[in-house]
Amino acid sequence: MASSLESIYSDIEYYFDTYELYGQRMTTASDEQWKAEWESIIKGLSERAVVQPKDDVKMLTVATGQGDLEKKVIEILIKLFPNSKLNVEIVEPAKEQLDKFKASAKGMTTEHPNLTFTWFEDTFEGYMAKRQDNGDDHKFHLLVCVNGLYYFDDWACAVDQFYDLVLPGGVMTNTIDSGDSACGMLFTKYREWEGNPMNLLTANDITSYMKTKGLDYQIHLREGAVDVAEVFDEKSVEGNMILDSLVQRKYFRKHAPKELLKTVLDFVTEHSHERKDIVL
Ligand SMILES: C[S@@+](CC[C@H](N)C(=O)[O-])C[C@H]1O[C@@H](n2cnc3c(N)ncnc32)[C@H](O)[C@@H]1O
Known part of the structure; x- marks a missing residue:
């Protein structure tokens, strides 16, 4: 057919x-569950001593749309690392969505002077190409991609690149059906x-792929209807x-x-x- x-x-x-x-x-499972899971993921960074109390924290978040969920993750980082400088790189190709994110992020940076954003109005593929052109190899403690991989040119290649972008002991997270x-x-x-x-990826595809690569992962299930x-x-x-x-x-x-x-x-x-x- x-x-x-x-x-x-x-x-x-x-x-x-x-x-x-x-x-x-x-309708999804309670926000409390979501928050508790993210807190445990982020606490892991200090528990594994990947980030020391006063270290700068670097986060990359890709395919953010207007950033509703991503902002909540950033709030958790601020709460758990109150004495750290936090730089967040945002990669999102849709201008209107990115502009909405930028507008709402202004209040966050006013309230939290240690927080800075670097904005990339680009696809992840474009972002990676620019990094390569610039010989840029800086990495991140936390990489967040919420409901984005469906639309990438090559999701498996992106998963590999995500993995390479994370510092040893850091975390990459993908939220997907x-x-x-x-x-x-x-x-x-x-x-x-x-x-x-086209656009029909599931978390099972990603975990199967990670298994073939011998990469470690955890699954956090959140029910929704x-x-x-x-x-x-x-x-x-x-x-x-x-x-x-x-x-x-x-x-x-x-x-x-x-x-x-x-x-x-x-x-x-x-x-x-x-x-x-x-x-x-
Ligand atoms: C389902 S939305 C997710 C938005 C937000 N993360 C959320 O969960 O509400 C998917 C996002 O992926 C972005 N996107 C599509 N192709 C992309 C690509 N190649 N690289 C990065 N982001 C992409 C879209 O513009 C869109 O904002």
Whole structure:
């Protein structure tokens, strides 16, 4: 069943509208769990003596969008390393998103004079090419990539590069859908159905890759559920946007071969369940 549907990321404005909507329809495990996990990851840097109390801390964060989650990680770093200078490099290609991040970061640097940001309006690939051109080889204690690897030209190459960018004892983190979640299983199935893996990466792909390289990793699972009720209403604009997010294709219902559309909707029906009055 081969077809050539367009990536949802080919239209940046539409992409961020769907991403925002998807986030609104999503319920995730408590913020407290998220915070506790990040604190334990970041505490590990001092426990392993990678960062001494007054050392400068260097963080790289890639594919940040407007940085909502990344800012929370930075707040944790500030809290746990109150006497350190903290430099954060931000790599994000979408200008509008980066501008929003910059605007909201101003308050953070006013409040925390030890915090500085270096901004790169670029893809990760572009950032790496510039580093190479400049002979730049500085590294980081912490590398954070939240929901970004789906869109990279070559995610496996990026994982290798992430690893090389981290100082010994430092941490690289990738947040991405688990292949065992309903959404992750749909990604895995869908790439076979369409015959195209574009934007359909799961955490299982990354851990399998790391195993082949003999690299150490930890998994922190965070449960979440997305309200898919409207996906079945072909006239619903928002339902179609959620459907596009589920398969990472723009205007999927309009352009997909009928058989592929049916296969996807059948999968969603089979794997969703009702909670209160919402289909999830
Ligand atoms: C799903 S959003 C994640 C935004 C944010 N990290 C979050 O979790 O809300 C994916 C981000 O990856 C960025 N992106 C896409 N291709 C990229 C690339 N090659 N290098 C770096 N970032 C990229 C997009 O512009 C977008 O902001």
